[in-house]
Amino acid sequence: MLKNTLTMAFLILAVSIAGAQDKYFTKTGKINFFSKAPLEDNEGKNKTVTAVLDSRSGAVQFAVQMKGFEFEKQLMQQHFNENYVESNKYPKGEFRGNITNNSEINYGKDGTYNAKVKGKMTIHGVTKDVESVGTVKVDGGKLDVNSSFNVLISDYNIKIPAVVKDKVSNTIKVEVDCKLDPFK
């Protein structure tokens, strides 16, 4: 009887530990941004975003190579790297923050949970406080993290020349879609 109880207790503990994976990661996350200006719409896509989420603390971190953004138009790709984000000088963008309502997310149970995120985003060498909302979808031990928010590029000291101000908006819509695997 005692042996059975101990065995059951051990199994419950083992299952609990297995279901309580701490860290999740991806190196193939997606960040897209959209610029909607009077004369032109532009879209940049990055498919090699690195992200880590610590489910225990709610800490999250994203890193993106600015040269990893792809554009359909050649000249936009060139201007983005050389004139706007100056990717030779500032090669990476980064977000470090926390899910402030992390206790409301059950990482051991499949479902889609609302997430409030707060932290610091660095682009073009400028760091700003950012708050956003998104979702964390728990699915079979993996996470799908999504968020959408607007960024004012003037906040990051990115200057758009007057000659193209009708082609590049100061407000950029950013969409994040990262599918995270357990980090072993």
Added chain:
Amino acid sequence: MYTEKTPDVVNKNPDVASDVKGLLAAFDSDTTSASKTYLNKIVEVTGNVKRIDTSGAVVLGEEGSASEVVIGLDRRHMKDHQQLKVGFPGTLQGVCSGYSKGGGDDLLANLGTTVELRSAGVKNKKK
């Protein structure tokens, strides 16, 4: 001129070719030299397919190692991953867009060295 599309580099002659091990070792040993050789260049890279993200990315590397080459597929090559199989070799070509190294005390510290390619696709397609 402003409407000119970004070129498809997948079937161009590469500026430099390497296997995964050599590419990662280059950045591990001398990032300045490796950056001159690879960054912004058309790179052909061959290695073991470790993970496939069907929404547009392939990871080359060895099981048991956190260091990897991460490759974003070009919009014209989004289905190229169908020619690859996890655990088998693959050769892809794209533009080297950056690297990062593990270490430090942040959340990304244990992710090893990562070299990234964008605008990529599978080379030597069977027709």
